[in-house]
Amino acid sequence: MTRQTEMVEGSQPDRGFRPGDSTMHVAVYRGEGTVPVESFPIPALGAHDVLVEIAFCGICGTDLHSIVEASGIFGWGAPGFIGGHEWSGRIVAVGESVTSWQVGDRVTARSSECGSCPACRAGRPSICRVRVPDDGQGAFSQYMRRNEDSLVALPDGLDLRAAALTEPLAVALHAVTRSTAKKGQRVLVTGAGPIGTLTVAALHIRGIDDVTVSEPNALRRAIAEKLGAKVVSPEDLSDGSGGGAALRFDAVIETSGNPKAATAGFDCLVPGGVLVLVGVITAPANLNLLRILTDEITVTGSALYDDGGIREAVSLLADGQVPVDLLLEPGTISLHDVANACAKLASGQLAGKVMVVPS
Ligand SMILES: [Zn+2]
Ligand SMILES: [Zn+2]
Known part of the structure; x- marks a missing residue:
């Protein structure tokens, strides 16, 4: 990205469409x-x-x-x-x-x-x-x-x-819907790329304030911190042994597309917890199926938007409820x-x- 490129915040550049253009x-x-x-x-x-x-x-x-x-x-x-x-x-x-x-x-x-x-x-x-x-x-x-x-x-x-x-915010809102997370619950977002940080914003919009983000990259961690999330390193989540995680969450929203993050997030769930996959994962992830059974854990996906999600995203943006400049x-x-x-x-x-x- 070239930083010297034009700054057009708040304005729509007039590029002069002419009906005869072909x-x-x-x-x-x-x-x-x-x-x-x-x-x-x-x-x-x-x-x-x-x-x-x-x-x-x-x-x-x-x-x-x-x-x-x-x-x-x-x-x-x-x-x-x-x-x-x-x-x-x-x-x-x-x-x-x-x-x-x-x-x-x-x-x-x-x-x-x-x-x-x-x-x-x-x-x-x-x-x-x-x-x-x-x-x-x-x-x-x-x-x-x-x-x-x-x-x-x-x-x-x-x-x-x-x-x-609008579109990525609607994606993030749908992920929060799929997580069934409620006010007062603890939520982990794995990955602080654009969808991860929008998911933090979407959780806040839905009244869920106790949000932790796991992310190794310093630039992405900084954005998550500015949004008010607690930030941890992926290594802080679990030792990969499939149990005994140091941190516990009611819901985990996986946005990085990294199968290891899905595993680590899964291992951090409380009994009855929900893992939502939003990041595009194309490799297998190691999930302890016995824990899904005994702890009644839900593993699910989030594709696209809620019913009416695009309109909801437009109105949230119009109401100024989204920290656009941070994102x-x-x-x-x-x-x-x-x-x-x-x-x-x-x-x-x-x-x-x-x-x-x-x-
Ligand atoms: Zn997209
Ligand atoms: Zn249909």
């Missing part, structure tokens, strides 16, 4: 950590589509899995992949049948659940398997085509830079810096959420 800049993954900026045609709009000019797009851990690790899971990391799903923007063109949106409206996206399958009807859109397909193009791009039904309005008072935290890296980067920033995020040289301005 191409846009896109940062596209071409393999082995390379993400060149290429010229793509601006997508043509169907009757119910809108064209959104992306104002800000955060870099997510899943982007790192794709760009740095080329992990291939869920189809991530295939050459031609365009990342970026944590965005805010402004509508610059609307299809002929669009009546609910106008040019100039400030928006982000809601999740793409179908709304009518058994999971959706049960209030669990995060496990809907009948998702409405989107274009598959991410927001590391100047413009994005979206169906009009997929958008959520952003309130006037909400800064577009802060608004780009974001200062300044912004351009599309040209995406690969470099991903490498620095993966290696721990950058700790906060990095915001891309795709102008």
Whole structure:
């Protein structure tokens, strides 16, 4: 991340979309950590589509899995992949049948659940398997085509830079929901990357103040401390023997994607405790199944958002309940810096959420 890059806090840069424009800049993954900026045609709009000019797009851990690790899971990391799903923007063109949106409206996206399958009807859109397909193009791009039904309005008072935290905040809130943690309980968050620190903020928002974070990286530890969490080293949690942990928690939210953190967190649970996996874990973790049985421990996952979670995240951000400045890296980067920033995020040289301005 180049620190001398423009500072655009609190403002939306005017990049002057002209309806006659035919191409846009896109940062596209071409393999082995390379993400060149290429010229793509601006997508043509169907009757119910809108064209959104992306104002800000955060870099997510899943982007790192794709760009740095080329992990291939869920189809991530295939050459031609365009990342970026944590965005805010402004509508610059609307299809002929669009009546609910106008040019100039400030928006982000809601999740793409179908709304009518058994999971959706049960209030669990995060496990809907009948998702409405989107274009598959991410927001590391100047413009994005979206169906009009997929958008959520952003309130006037909400800064577009802060608004780009909507999606990861909704992820963090869902993790807290899945943990069933309540006021007065002790919660451990393993990992203080962007989702870990947002989870600390989400726990505080839900009234859970006794939060400990385990994290080896000094930059990430500093953010967790500023957020008011107690910070420990991973070695402080357990000796890896599967029992006798020094620290005990009612719930553990694993955000690092490291199987050792899942094991250590699991070993710290009190009887009846809950381990929630949020970080993308692609290797096996050693969990003492006998403890799951005898201590009635719940091990579960957290994917996507609560029912209505995107709207809740928007209103929490608009109400100023989220310590945005502590969570974001200062300044912004351009599309040209995406690969470099991903490498620095993966290696721990950058700790906060990095915001891309795709102008
Ligand atoms: Zn994300
Ligand atoms: Zn559904």
